[in-house]
Amino acid sequence: MTKLWGGRFKERTATDVEAYTQSISYDAALYAQDIRGSQAHARMLARQGVLTDEEAKQLVAGLDRIRSDIESGQFVWKPELEDVHMNIESRLTELVGDVGKKLHTGRSRNDQVALDFRLFVSDRLRVWRKLVVALVGVFLKRAREQQATLLPGCTHMQPAQPVSLAQHLLAYAWMFTRDAGRLADCERRVRISPLGAAALAGTTYPLDPASVAEELGMYGTFDNSMDAVSDRDFVIESLFCASTIMMHLSRFCEEIIYWANPSFGFVRLPDAYSTGSSIMPQKKNPDVAELMRGKVGRVYGDLTAMLTILKGLPLTYNRDLQEDKEPFLDADATVTASLSLMAGQLDALTFEAQRMHHALGLGFLNATELADYLVGKGIPFREAHHITGRAVALAEERGVRLEELPLADLDALCDRIGEDVYTVLNYDAAVARRNTSGGTGPVAVAAQMDKLERWLADNA
Numbered sequence: 001m002t003k004l005w006g007g008r009f010k011e012r013t014a015t016d017v018e019a020y021t022q023s024i025s026y027d028a029a030l031y032a033q034d035i036r037g038s039q040a041h042a043r044m045l046a047r048q049g050v051l052t053d054e055e056a057k058q059l060v061a062g063l064d065r066i067r068s069d070i071e072s073g074q075f076v077w078k079p080e081l082e083d084v085h086m087n088i089e090s091r092l093t094e095l096v097g098d099v100g101k102k103l104h105t106g107r108s109r110n111d112q113v114a115l116d117f118r119l120f121v122s123d124r125l126r127v128w129r130k131l132v133v134a135l136v137g138v139f140l141k142r143a144r145e146q147q148a149t150l151l152p153g154c155t156h157m158q159p160a161q162p163v164s165l166a167q168h169l170l171a172y173a174w175m176f177t178r179d180a181g182r183l184a185d186c187e188r189r190v191r192i193s194p195l196g197a198a199a200l201a202g203t204t205y206p207l208d209p210a211s212v213a214e215e216l217g218m219y220g221t222f223d224n225s226m227d228a229v230s231d232r233d234f235v236i237e238s239l240f241c242a243s244t245i246m247m248h249l250s251r252f253c254e255e256i257i258y259w260a261n262p263s264f265g266f267v268r269l270p271d272a273y274s275t276g277s278s279i280m281p282q283k284k285n286p287d288v289a290e291l292m293r294g295k296v297g298r299v300y301g302d303l304t305a306m307l308t309i310l311k312g313l314p315l316t317y318n319r320d321l322q323e324d325k326e327p328f329l330d331a332d333a334t335v336t337a338s339l340s341l342m343a344g345q346l347d348a349l350t351f352e353a354q355r356m357h358h359a360l361g362l363g364f365l366n367a368t369e370l371a372d373y374l375v376g377k378g379i380p381f382r383e384a385h386h387i388t389g390r391a392v393a394l395a396e397e398r399g400v401r402l403e404e405l406p407l408a409d410l411d412a413l414c415d416r417i418g419e420d421v422y423t424v425l426n427y428d429a430a431v432a433r434r435n436t437s438g439g440t441g442p443v444a445v446a447a448q449m450d451k452l453e454r455w456l457a458d459n460a
């Protein structure tokens with residue numbers, strides 16, 4: 001077997017070296033992008049008079065045939081041919097004869113692999129973005145159903161103030177809108193064509209990189225050939241986007257996990273998204289949410305791997321860069337599966353409004369209301385805070401809620417408290433009053449939902 005690069009070699013590559021250096025076991029995933037790129041390159045070579053139109057036609061047709069052979073499972077991948085690029089090129093020459101050997105004119109595997117991977121990554125970023133937008137749609141749908149459901153809003157994981165479940169769910173919807181924005185922004189930098197940079201220094205052939213970029217639907221071409229073949233910061237940014245998506249998913253997973261604990265009982269897990277225990281018959285475990293929370297670790301690992309691979313690499317292409325593919329493929333599989341599973345799980349989740357309402361009474365969540373009420377009666381806020389604290393202590397001592405303290409006892413703490421205090425202590429009223437922009441009040445929540453609806457229409 002002669003390697004495509006074998007001219008100056010006398011001895012064959014050691015078998016374990018072939019196994020160590022090959023990338024075909026994972027970069028075959030880039031076949032469609034490799035073929036698209038090669039076809040655009042061949043057409044450009046013909047436009048520039050480097051190849052004849054007939055030669056370009058033969059190359060394009062041979063590459064079409066290879067694509068359909070790959071897709072029908074007939075293509076034979078050869079590990080000794082190292083990677084996807086040489087597997088396809090060597091098969092092309094078998095199919096179309098010597099003209100196949102002209103495809104690589106004015107091109108190196110260094111700009112070729114950078115092109116293929118940029119196309120691949122940007123194609124995947126578009127897929128992630130669609131999944132993120134779909135998930136925002138599910139958060140919005142569930143929020144619309146839960147405007148009247150109240151639950152304790154927490155700080156420090158301690159009951160703080162009542163909020164609507166809609167407000168809580170919408171907080172996540174907004175996080176994912178930012179993820180979608182990051183993906184779109186990132187994609188503009190990834191989808192830039194490095195073809196024409198050749199090995200590292202550009203080429204002597206009269207290439208037209210801009211027309212290749214345009215044919216491939218890319219946003220532009222490289223500015224510096226050395227940067228073009230050695231840059232992988234586009235992989236780092238993409239993995240950062242994946243990491244942030246996973247981090248957001250895992251925060252909601254954590255809520256699902258503790259909400260499903262019977263001590264809370266705020267949600268009931270759909271059977272399809274939970275599993276049982278082999279020893280404890282009563283168990284219904286939130287495994288999907290737990291695994292998703294756990295898988296954040298591997299995606300952060302993928303990002304860390306890529307940051308580490310690039311650190312200290314001199315210009316230009318170094319074989320280390322071949323290590324860019326597996327972390328990305330791993331993150332891609334994880335983030336796509338997680339996003340679509342979360343959408344399904346959230347859609348099927350049952351919210352237990354009664355349990356949430358019961359929890360409102362457990363942590364003096366209306367204490368701020370009492371303090372604000374006193375301020376309304378002309379008492380300075382610090383003093384109002386202090387009086388309310390004493391009311392909380394009294395209620396706690398008696399094992400009752402604030403609204404269960406008789407007026408006489410409240411009056412003893414501050415004589416400006418009147419019968420109207422009990423309307424203020426009502427939880428629904430507390431939520432209904434918070435209509436400042438972005439707040440949990442129904443008017444403010446409706447405005448958020450309208451804005452999200454418009455965002456979804458713009459990002460469909």
Ligand code: ARG
Pocket residue numbers: 023027083109110113317319321322323
């Ligand atoms: N499989 C290689 C990679 O992924 C392709 C580029 C190889 N270039 C080279 N000069 N050996 O990086």
